[in-house]
Amino acid sequence: LSDSKQGRPKGFRGHVPSLAAGSQRPAAVPPKLKEMRNQEATVGQTVVLRCEASTEYPSLKFKWFKNGKEITKKNRPENIKIPKKQKKSSELRISGALLADAGEYTCKVNNKIGNDSTKARIVITDPNGKTWLILSLGHVILASSSLMVSLSPIDTGTLELIHSSWCSG
Template sequence: MGCPLLQNTLAGLILVLLSKGSNVLGAEFSHLPDNITVLEGESVTLRCRIDEEVTHKAWLNRSNILFTGTDKWSLDKRVTLVNTSNREFSILIDKVQVTDEGPYTCTFQANNKPRITHVYLIVQVPARIVNISKSVSVNEGENVNLYCLAVGRPEPTVTWKDQKYGLVSEGEFLDITEIKRQQAEDYECITHNGVAPPDQQKVRVTVNYPPMITDMKNMPANLGKTAILRCDAMAVPPATFEWYRDDHRPVENDNTLRIKNEKTRSLLLFTNVTEKHFGNYTCFASNRLGSSNASMLLFRKLSHTSHIPRCASALTFFIYFFCQICSHSSFVTIRS
């Protein structure tokens, strides 16, 4: 806040010079200055109230003279005299800057006595993020280091928030060791100093990993009907899909079979099931990080009117299923 003794001495000296040799009998002033807080960019009025007949008056900022009476000494156009009378001697600072912070002194002479009033201007700046990590894409198992730099007056706090789980980490830096795919999300940086609403920005972290097939099952089908084989695979970046028959022939579209690829799955759509469609199918999912495959069977659905005795039905289905895998033969009947 500066040296009050030096400021008082300077203010008294100015009054001596202004009074052109008047006797100085003593000075009256407050030892602790009043604080005025203002946001950067706003305007503020510094008031100096006078209750006696004044002969000389002046405003100072540190060691700089701003006004002596109505004469302006400051070259700053933002500083103006807004009220000068027998009762008040006030100045206005427009569009306050951080450099305006500091001590201001109003000094006047009344009845041959210097009177001095101090005010300390505090300039606050809302917390603001000035530099933050860009969104990143990493492979699973790598380390991630995020940063978020903020400024403000008073000094702001910085917090990282996990959007998915609500976890909070204090400080400008967020370090994630051996990141997992479940940790891929938006991470939010929040900075706050109590001056204005918090400033916040998000960083997206993408975690790449090879395909993992999550859903597959054998499907029964009736001749002449429709059927679907489905292959679901989670992967980042998204997987590309290929289908193969049991003899390793790639499956291709025809008038009875269509392949439909979506973002996380591939479908084999049979529009008219025939004998040639029964068999084993392998789904192959891949991206630049790796691949995964799984096999499933399209088999003929057992008829409810089958002549198989009930006691043999379970065994019949097992034998039939085994035969479908090995030779894709027609239905095998077990006679009692």
């Protein structure tokens, strides 16, 4: 069959999107995010988390969270930047990483059809070889200080504080 017999202009070489049954438009799909990887960096390094959707749906809205709290222009530390999003991705860039930047980062995306989210943990280490424990309450404690804690695993990647005592002096 020639192009004109298939309902296309003669010489047409473009792509015709497939249509959902009974629809006049290409099928809209909910966004699906690729899994982000956990990252480890030392103080002062740059860390980049990339949140990428597998859908081409045009009106994707991305939001970033740290330890469950949304990162906004008002509460975002100066060293964290979220450049203007691309059509199907968003980045979170930490320049000159600080110990306080460690934590669990979540990227959430939504459109009119649905939503998805993905998480990654960032661990920041001290270049002097010290180990730091970042508590979910936001406190930073030098492990060589006199803090005694008892932890118990409650599921994969989660520890429960059973007992703690602080010895100053």
